[in-house]
Amino acid sequence: MADQPIQPPSPQPRNPLHGLTLEAIVTALQAHYGWAGLGERIPVRCFTTDPSVASSLKFLRKTPWAREKVESLYLFMLRDVRRSGRGGAM
Template identity: 80%
Template structure:
């Protein structure tokens, strides 16, 4: 008998747990705007006729870009925490 891994819902210290990709992109656009997001991540989905649906489609197919978006989101959260202290 093999023991089952612990449930994935037990991630109290993971700031990305339960946050959808759409919520990430929406928060980043609200914070930086499309132009600012395109400067931080120069990919076409943010610089050429950007929209949430087209960005989600690209990010779901492109793991390296999704990792960059997640990293930028975590950076944004750290900045907000520092500003709040």
């Protein structure tokens, strides 16, 4: 069997998270919901007790289940914004 050249990853035009950093996602959620609203939707200490983007990133990078919740909330926010016609693309 001959060695196959390694293919670059295919673009993901249908994946709204493709190319976004976790920092961009957390910043967008914080701008949309505020820290209090974010803490109500995902009750973790990094959003409820002395919240900051830096502390949130540190926690989310180490905690896959929390990161999944944040990504899901971001996708929900995008759908909600599009559905209601508020604002532009994030």
